[in-house]
Amino acid sequence: MTKRNRIIYWVATLWLALGMLSTGVAQLVNAKEGQGGVDMITHEGYPVYLLPLLGICKILGVVAVLIPGFRLVKEWAYAGFFFIMSGAIFSHIASGDSISSILPALLLLVLTMVSWYFRPESRKHSFVNQ
Structure with a gap:
């Protein structure tokens, strides 16, 4: 892995981890206090009980992506992030939200x-010969 790719990986991964961790914690806190996150998720048409589930999944995904080893778990975490964010984008579009909310x-x-694509070999799971 080149130095450039390593830098791209770590910058993208750290920003991803920070974003997912902050939104995950906010979803856990807002689910208990009944504030901002509740308004957003009900506006999108989802039940409030999804907030703590999303928050916990995001926090566990960050742990899985950052710790060494557990290559298969990393693949699942990246897939989970992809599906959660794709669903969020689709939900905003379907609700007629502005571009700034997307x-x-x-x-x-x-x-x-970007983080998934540039991850080093030591963090990739080989699906061949399994």
Whole structure:
């Protein structure tokens, strides 16, 4: 892995981790307090009980992506991030939200794909000969 690719990987991964961790914690806190996250998720047409589930999944995904080893778990975490962010983008579009409300989810989706694409060999799972 070249130095350039390593830098791209770590910058994208750290920004992804920060974004997912902050939104995950916010979803856990807002689910208990009944504030901002509740308004957004109900506006999108989802039940409030999804907030803590999304928050926990994001936090566990960040742990899986950052710790060494557990290559298969990393693949699942990246897939989960991809599906959560794709769903968020689609939900915003379907609800008629503005572009500015779609951009955070779009940024996290792009960071997910960049981090996954540039991950080093030591963090890749080989699906061949399994």
